[in-house]
Amino acid sequence: MNKGLKITITVTLLLLALVPLVYFLVYPVYNDIVLKKNSFDIYRFTKQISINLLTQISPSTDVFAQEILGTNSMEESLKAENIILKDTLLEDTKTKVIINSVNIEGYISQGLSSETMMRGFWHFPTSVYPGVQGNSVIIAHRFQYLPPAKNTFFNLDRVRVGDSVILQGEGGEYTYIVTNIKEVDPNDTSVLMQTDDYRVTLITCTPLWTNHKRLVVTAKLDKLYKKV
Numbered sequence: 001m002n003k004g005l006k007i008t009i010t011v012t013l014l015l016l017a018l019v020p021l022v023y024f025l026v027y028p029v030y031n032d033i034v035l036k037k038n039s040f041d042i043y044r045f046t047k048q049i050s051i052n053l054l055t056q057i058s059p060s061t062d063v064f065a066q067e068i069l070g071t072n073s074m075e076e077s078l079k080a081e082n083i084i085l086k087d088t089l090l091e092d093t094k095t096k097v098i099i100n101s102v103n104i105e106g107y108i109s110q111g112l113s114s115e116t117m118m119r120g121f122w123h124f125p126t127s128v129y130p131g132v133q134g135n136s137v138i139i140a141h142r143f144q145y146l147p148p149a150k151n152t153f154f155n156l157d158r159v160r161v162g163d164s165v166i167l168q169g170e171g172g173e174y175t176y177i178v179t180n181i182k183e184v185d186p187n188d189t190s191v192l193m194q195t196d197d198y199r200v201t202l203i204t205c206t207p208l209w210t211n212h213k214r215l216v217v218t219a220k221l222d223k224l225y226k227k228v
Helices: 003-036 042-057 072-076 114-119
Strands: 096-099 104-110 121-123 134-139 164-169 172-184 198-206 213-221
Touching (some): 114 121, 164 198
Parallel strands (some): 104 121
Antiparallel strands (some): 096 104, 121 134
């Protein structure tokens, strides 16, 4: 066996050994690496490492009861409503929610119950469509999908006032600016109410892995917000 062939075989074997090692070292901090280019905060960084560790050892979502997934209170608010979905669904227009600052991106689905969240982002059926005057409400789980998947609100707690929220589809693109971030009780349906301005409200459970509170991010349509 000549020297060149020996070197090639040695390098190949080393690569085969290193690739799995690199994967297991990089994957737990992948989410942080992606977000680090946007902003770096040592406290948030170390906190996310801990969350990633919990992600690896936590049970899958199918072992959680409906109460833990945090869907019941939202469904209850729909029981008194006589809702009929519009002829043109957001799925038909391939409408997405995009928050580049925290690596969130995915298609919005419509449905009459919170089971729709099992597909990703759920457009609350009593709320307006993107770009329309009023309150467009989008709700999602934080751990139905996990990073590196983007179609999840796993990182929603990292959004900051001033960040851009883009709702994009075949009907147009609308950029909203985050103006308020708060936590509310699970049965606080005031965040679902219609408004006179142009806004989008993003909702998920918090803290991560619990159903104790709702994290609510409010953003206003950019062209109007700039006039304030």
